[in-house]
Amino acid sequence: MARRSVQFWRIEQLQGEQLTRPFPARRVAEVLKAAQDVRTDRHFACADGTVLLAQAATLSPHPVLLLDRVRHTNLPSVGDALGRRKALPLAPGDHLLETTYFAFLKRNVMAVLASGNGPRASRLGEYLGGMLGLELGLVPVVREDVEEILNRLEVSRFEFALPAERLSGKLMEGEWADVLDSASRLMTEGTFRISLSVGRSGKAEDKQRIRERIQQLIDLFRRAGSVEHFDYVVAEGKDSLTGEREVVDLLKERFVSHIEVDADVFNDPAKSVAEAVSILNKQARDNEAFFARTLPEIKGAPDNSAVPDVVAAGAAAVRDAAAVEVREQADTDTPDVADSQGGAGHELVRR
Structure with missing residues (x-):
């Protein structure tokens, strides 16, 4: 099975x-x-x-x-019963x-x-x-109330983990693909874990900028079709409505x-x-x-x-092809500059 x-x-x-x-x-x-x-x-x-x-x-x-x-x-x-390797038997x-x-x-x-x-x-x-x-x-x-919770979440941390043998940029897109591809070259065994957080120091406007960036990365992560290949994916933050800390398990929300x-x-x-x-x-x-x-x-x-x-x-x-046809038609329909000036251009050439 x-x-x-x-x-x-x-x-x-x-x-x-x-x-x-x-x-x-x-x-x-x-x-x-x-x-x-x-x-x-x-x-x-x-x-x-x-x-x-x-x-x-x-x-x-x-x-x-x-x-x-x-x-x-x-x-x-392809490997035979003794482990000898050979190419896949594909026809031309x-x-x-x-x-x-x-x-x-x-x-x-x-x-x-x-x-x-x-x-x-x-x-x-x-x-x-x-x-x-x-x-x-x-x-x-998504499951019934998760979208509502995520929309209210003032995110402070995003973390995920997966076995090293599953590391591949094919699981994700954009920036995450680059991260996973790089990680796959660093390790082939064990568990790869990454955590993004706002941190405790810094100005309020700096923290808000970091928070917005983490939220963008979470949105990109959620739209990937391979979240179920991860062992652990969570977002944490404060619920803007209740003021309480919330931890959302993104493996269970989808x-x-x-x-x-x-x-x-x-x-x-x-x-x-x-x-x-x-x-x-x-x-x-x-x-x-x-x-x-x-x-x-x-x-x-x-x-x-x-x-x-x-x-x-x-x-x-x-x-x-349609764009090329339009451009060619436009070139055909555009009058010669010299002709539009009563032939003066041709007179200049002859002189």
């Missing part, structure tokens, strides 16, 4: 605006399926060089997508695929079945933005289900997708009452017109 986590995220924004209608998930799945059927190239290269590939697994009862991280370098080795043109599964539920909730190697939830936003021009704003679904799965099934491409869909559908049923109690109901119909068909190289390439 192996352990997997099911994370729950909510699509809060689309194209930078608050999303008040259902996200057009079924339409997204349909266009990906259509592109897959006609063999349209659906690979997308992120800004950091990560290559992603998505496909639709099912449309009912919930649309489910697979998002693969495509690896063709730094591949692991084959790649290693590391998969995360996404189910789109009611109330714009997204259930994410993840492992340690598959893409983080935020990568789906990058992929849909690059391929379809859909800019998503994702927030984690709504994450941990499940045991059959490792052999997930290693079998013919069975893994059906098993993942089954798990996500069960999670949707089991947690519907919690979502209904804690999240707003989303009414109306999705705006399917916002989702274009998939084209090779993605929406970014389409936008770039």
Whole structure:
């Protein structure tokens, strides 16, 4: 058996605006399926060089997508019964695929079945933005009163710890990725722990600046899709409403289900997708009452017109091509300066 986590995220924004209608998930799945059927190239290269590939697994009862991280370098080795190492038996043109599964539920909730190697939830936003021009704003679904407490918290300390063997910049983004990458080069055993605090000395304005910076780093940390890989994550501060000291366990505040799965099934491409869909559908049923109690109901119909068909190289390439066409048209339409001056420019050249 192996352990997997099911994370729950909510699509809060689309194209930078608050999303008040259902996200057009079924339409997204349909266009990906259509592109897959006609063999349209659906690979997308992120800004950091990560290559992603998505496909639709099912449309009912919930649309489910697979998002693969495509690896063709730094591949692991295979060992035989005696421990002798050899390369992975990949045919020419084959790649290693590391998969995360996404189910789109009611109330714009997204259930994410993840492992340690598959893409983080935020990568789906990058992929849909690059391929379809859909800019998503994702927030984690949290336990009932934690968000309220964190909003009131005048933070004074933030601390986390994880085993050294798990240290990797891939767990986080931005500044945290740099910290974890550096730490992974410092130690390979034991526990890595980091603590940020405001401190007791200094001026009030200096302490407030430090407090705001720590809060920014906490927000970045919370939006990562890998918090469950840590052993210990806490934020501490004073509740601005009650004046009491509060310690918030960020491992417990995020709504994450941990499940045991059959490792052999997930290693079998013919069975893994059906098993993942089954798990996500069960999670949707089991947690519907919690979502209904804690999240707003989303009414109306999705705006399917916002989702274009998939084209090779993605929406970014389409936008770039359109921009080039506009510039070329502008160059064609711009009159020659000399012509606009009644030919005086040409007369000067002839003289």
